[in-house]
Amino acid sequence: MxxxxxxxxxxxxxxxxxxxxxxxxxxxxxxxxxxxxxxxGADRKDTGYWAGYTDGQRWVHEGGYRARDESITTYCRAQAATQRAGTFEHGCVDGARNAMK
Structure with missing residues (x-):
């Protein structure tokens, strides 16, 4: 051939x-x-993530800046209980940590 x-x-x-x-x-x-x-097929950050992100930043700016990682996680987990839990909590933690920089 x-x-x-x-x-x-x-x-x-x-x-x-x-x-x-x-x-x-x-x-x-x-x-x-x-x-x-x-x-x-990629994991996209959706509206739940960004809602959590802004909520985490707002929380830090309102006085949560004295927080440690444990309290950030606790706050975000409590807030995520009424939202889309996985993406909201992840965004909240990211937003709070970013606002603390």
């Missing part, structure tokens, strides 16, 4: 695939498709 004949590539597409610009477009399309798949 020589390099020109492949059973995986249809005969009608072989002249097109011989052109460099067609190969370049195919490579870009594959990378774009992989990028879209990875972007859709």
């Amino acid at each position: 020589d390099a020109q004949s492949s059973r995986w590539i249809p005969k009608w597409s072989r002249p097109w695939l011989a052109k460099r610009w067609v190969k370049a477009i195919l490579v870009l399309a594959v990378f774009a498709a992989v990028g879209v798949i990875l972007m859709l």
